[in-house]
Amino acid sequence: MTDQELVDQRTNGSVPQAGGASSGGAYYVAPGPLAPDLRSADARDRPSRNDSLTAQLSTVIGGPVGEHALIGRVRFWTPMRVLLAFTVVFLAFGWFGKAGCIQQTTTADGSLTLDWNNGRQYVAMCYSDTVPLYGAERLNEGAFPYKKDWTEQTADGGRETRYMEYPVLSGLYQYLSMRIAKAWDASPLPGALQVVIYFNVVAFGLALAWLVTVWASAQLAGRRVWDVALVACSPLVIVHIFTNFDALATALAATGLLAWARRRPALAGLLLGLGGAAKLYPLLLLGPIVVLCLRADPMQRMPSTQLGLRLRDITSWSTALDWIRETPYRVHLLSTRPLGAAAVTVSAALGTWIAVNLPIAALYPDGWREFFRLNTSRHADPDSLYNVITSFTGWPGFDGVLTHDQQPVILNAVSLLAFVLACAVIGYIALTAPQRPRLAQLCFLVIAAFLLTNKVWSPQYSLWLVPIAVLALPHRRILLAWMTIDALVWAPRMFYYLGLDKKGLPEQWFTGAVVLRDLAVIALCALIIRQIYRPGEDLVRRDYVDDPVGGIVDRAPDPLLAWLPQFLRPRVAPAREWNSQAGDATRGVGNHAEVSNIANPIQWVRR
Numbered sequence: 010m011t012d013q014e015l016v017d018q019r020t021n022g023s024v025p026q027a028g029g030a031s032s033g034g035a036y037y038v039a040p041g042p043l044a045p046d047l048r049s050a051d052a053r054d055r056p057s058r059n060d061s062l063t064a065q066l067s068t069v070i071g072g073p074v075g076e077h078a079l080i081g082r083v084r085f086w087t088p089m090r091v092l093l094a095f096t097v098v099f100l101a102f103g104w105f106g107k108a109g110c111i112q113q114t115t116t117a118d119g120s121l122t123l124d125w126n127n128g129r130q131y132v133a134m135c136y137s138d139t140v141p142l143y144g145a146e147r148l149n150e151g152a153f154p155y156k157k158d159w160t161e162q163t164a165d166g167g168r169e170t171r172y173m174e175y176p177v178l179s180g181l182y183q184y185l186s187m188r189i190a191k192a193w194d195a196s197p198l199p200g201a202l203q204v205v206i207y208f209n210v211v212a213f214g215l216a217l218a219w220l221v222t223v224w225a226s227a228q229l230a231g232r233r234v235w236d237v238a239l240v241a242c243s244p245l246v247i248v249h250i251f252t253n254f255d256a257l258a259t260a261l262a263a264t265g266l267l268a269w270a271r272r273r274p275a276l277a278g279l280l281l282g283l284g285g286a287a288k289l290y291p292l293l294l295l296g297p298i299v300v301l302c303l304r305a306d307p308m309q310r311m312p313s314t315q316l317g318l319r320l321r322d323i324t325s326w327s328t329a330l331d332w333i334r335e336t337p338y339r340v341h342l343l344s345t346r347p348l349g350a351a352a353v354t355v356s357a358a359l360g361t362w363i364a365v366n367l368p369i370a371a372l373y374p375d376g377w378r379e380f381f382r383l384n385t386s387r388h389a390d391p392d393s394l395y396n397v398i399t400s401f402t403g404w405p406g407f408d409g410v411l412t413h414d415q416q417p418v419i420l421n422a423v424s425l426l427a428f429v430l431a432c433a434v435i436g437y438i439a440l441t442a443p444q445r446p447r448l449a450q451l452c453f454l455v456i457a458a459f460l461l462t463n464k465v466w467s468p469q470y471s472l473w474l475v476p477i478a479v480l481a482l483p484h485r486r487i488l489l490a491w492m493t494i495d496a497l498v499w500a501p502r503m504f505y506y507l508g509l510d511k512k513g514l515p516e517q518w519f520t521g522a523v524v525l526r527d528l529a530v531i532a533l534c535a536l537i538i539r540q541i542y543r544p545g546e547d548l549v550r551r552d553y554v555d556d557p558v559g560g561i562v563d564r565a566p567d568p569l570l571a572w573l574p575q576f577l578r579p580r581v582a583p584a585r586e587w588n589s590q591a592g593d594a595t596r597g598v599g600n601h602a603e604v605s606n607i608a609n610p611i612q613w614v615r616r
Contacts (some may be wrong), residue, residue, distance in 0.1 A: 042530050048239035052552065053080050053088075054233040063235075063488050089227055096223045096241040100216045102251040107212070109135035111205045121202055131507040133501060138253045141209050142206045143310060146173055148187040153378030154180035163413040172376035174383050177369050178196065178287035179254045186210045190377060195579050212251045216259040219250055225263035226476045229270055229449075231557035233549060236483040242491075244496035253469040263476050265291060266448070269298065269560040274350040275340060275486040277560075278357025285358065286365040290473050293459055297451035298437045302347035305562040308572050350561045353552045384465070386416045389518075391505075392523055395420065400520040417464070424464045428587050431458035436473035438541060440577050445567045446541045449558040453537060457530050466523075468502065471495045474530070482537050483548050492531040498522045 056063035057073035064073050074080070110133065114124040123140070130136040143149055147157050154173035161171050173180045190207035194200055227237040250256060261284030267279035284291030343349030370377040389395040389406060398404050407419035434455045439446050456473055460466050478488055501522045507513030540547045549557065555564045570578045 029183040031534045041364050042087055052232050054235060055080065056235045056485070060485055062489075089224065090226055090472075092223055092234075092237055092241050095238060096246075097216075099246045100219060100250060102247045102572065104212055104216075106247055107135050107137050107208075107251045109133035110137060110140055111201075111208050113202055123202065125206065128507050128511055131503040131513070134503045136503065136506075137208065137251050139208050139251065140204060141186070142183070143207050145365075146183065147202060148183060149206070151187070151191065154184050158376070164469060165413045167413060169414070170375075172373075172379035174379055176288060176380055177366050177377070178283060179257060182214065182254060182257060182287070183211070188215065199229070203299070208251075211254070215251060215254065215256040215488070218256040219246065220551075221260040222256065222476055225260070225267045226479065226511045228267050229263070229558050231549075231554065232484075232552070233483055235478075236479050236485070239479050239485060239488050243475050243491050245471050248496045248499045249469040249472055253467065255288055255469045255472050258284045258291055259472055259476060260284075261287060262291040262294060262473075266294065266452075266558055268392055269354065269448075270558045270563075272344070272350075272560050274344050274353040274560070275357045278354040278359075279361045281354070282358035282361025283365065288473075290456060290459065290470075292362070293455050294452050295358055296455055297439070297448055298354055299351045300436050300451065301445060301448055301559065301562050302351035303447055304440055304566065304570060305565045306346060306348040307566075329365070347561050347565065348472060370562055385421060386414075387465065388417050388572060389420060390465045390467070391502075391519065392468065393464050393538075394461065394527060395424075397520045397523055400516050420464055424462055427462035428459055431462055437577070438538060440543045440570065440573065441580055443580055444544045445562065447481070447547070448476055448557075448558045448560075448562070450482075450509055450537050450541055453477045453481040454534055457534050461530065468499060471526075474552055478533065482533060482540070484536070487533070487536070491533060494529045495526050498526050504565060 026030055058064065069074050071550045110123070110125065110130050112124045112129075113121050114120050114126070121209060130140075143283055146154065149158055150157070154175075155177075158170050160168055173183075175183070186207055189210045190203055192202050193206050194211070200206070207304075217404045223237060223241050226240050227234050230237050261280050265280035265284060268274075269282055281291045281294060333553050340353055344353050366377065389399070395406065399406060406417070407423055408415075413416060432455060435451060436457065438454075439451055453474065456477060460470055460474075470511040475492070478491075482488065500517075501514050501519040504514040505516055505519035509515065544550055556562065559565075567579070
């Protein structure tokens with residue numbers, strides 16, 4: 010039966026029998042009116058049919074989807090809504106995991122206080138930085154961050170002046186949450202300790218931020234939207250989503266990458282700059298963007314006449330105004346080529362970061378510098394590789410035994426140099442790989458390199474890797490194994506902090522778990538590098554997909570970079586380049602093998 014016959018039958022909601030029927034034959038009555046579009050969204054990945062873990066889990070709800078099932082036709086429970094529902098469930102698990110630390114009890118005089126008796130925050134494994142910081146950062150006094158200072162006694166018996174220790178956007182988020190908590194406490198609404206209200210306000214905002222992270226990740230996943238279920242249902246969400254304020258940065262980083270994928274470089278830079286004002290790690294994503302644009306740019310000089318007025322043409326106030334008015338056009342023109350788009354993104358990110366930080370830096374310079382001072386002066390954290398070596402060998406560290414006020418100068422230099430060298434290696438891989446890597450792959454490598462080489466790996470930092478790992482390496486069992494190992498590090502950590510005198514664990518139990526986590530992250534990096542050099546094994550690039558997160562470099566030609574030194578050029582000419590015209594052409598050919606046998610697919614596409 011032809012499509013036209015189907016269209017003719019829609020008026021009465023019936024279709025002919027399978028064997029066909031004459032005008033007087035019997036008909037099957039459809040249970041509802043046929044949809045205007047009879048096609049199925051069969052390009053979407055179906056994990057219940059191609060992933061053994063998901064196929065086994067799907068038996069709970071009826072088993073794998075059928076071979077002839079119509080995909081993408083559900084009106085309400087779309088993949089996005091299912092993912093957000095999963096996210097809400099796991100966010101609730103995360104809140105219940107921290108709820109033990111906001112339980113209240115009474116003191117001897119009958120006043121309310123938090124029940125942290127007998128190390129409950131460690132035994133119940135419910136510790137969250139947000140609770141002690143409410144008093145430690147003087148938020149309970151209604152103080153404005155970066156303006157308020159106080160004096161603390163150090164571990165060696167000295168005293169030092171302290172300020173808010175977080176980047177500006179995170180500090181302002183804490184201040185806003187405090188103002189809401191105090192307003193709630195002053196209202197006739199059901200109440201509790203202010204710190205409990207504060208924690209719940211903070212948790213609500215962080216939950217919204219993680220929902221945004223999941224939404225943006227699902228948009229970036231393209232046809233593999235169900236991979237993002239690992240972002241929504243990650244064990245790390247249960248353990249760390251409310252440990253600190255990092256969900257703010259993940260939301261801004263994910264939406265920044267989404268803006269870049271949709272070819273809006275200025276918006277991408279703005280969002281990444283805001284993310285850098287909350288936690289510095291979103292600014293690290295600018296490096297992979299620049300490197301990929303460097304590889305994809307044709308390096309052809311743009312005619313100066315297209316750029317309008319130049320700086321040397323400004324001779325009066327009126328020409329200066331003309332130059333300013335032409336700026337949006339100039340930005341749009343630059344964004345049409347890879348390096349220009351990267352320059353717009355980097356400029357917007359740095360400009361946004363400066364715009365957010367400048368008022369605080371100008372009004373309260375000592376408070377603004379506290380974040381940088383603290384990170385410069387702090388020693389190797391228990392989670393770092395440097396402390397792991399010390400734990401198992403007794404090594405005193407690069408700087409030896411230091412007092413509280415002495416900076417680990419050599420450790421700072423080694424940590425920075427190690428990260429720079431790692432970035433150089435990643436840049437070399439990006440430029441010399443036979444086919445241009447995907448942006449998510451490079452972003453994961455850069456963030457992982459930062460965490461592995463840094464002297465601080467706070468437990469909640471692992472959330473940075475979750476969304477980008479799912480986009481970079483969509484192998485569900487491997488990712489779930491890593492996330493589980495990383496989440497389980499929380500248990501020996503808490504019992505190590507509890508102390509041996511309270512039946513806690515020895516340090517080596519904790520540092521041994523840290524080694525397992527680091528090895529798991531290194532293994533992920535190795536698998537990603539393998540797929541960069543063997544793009545045929547990359548699940549994302551099947552069915553002629555190039556780079557869903559790539560933005561302007563997605564489906565762009567992959568030149569041989571003749572302008573670079575020989576050792577930085579791609580080792581092998583790109584095997585395939587696909588764009589929308591190529592996809593249409595392959596459908597016309599009817600046999601993908603015919604296309605893959607063409608010596609130079611780029612020239613074939615351009616014909």
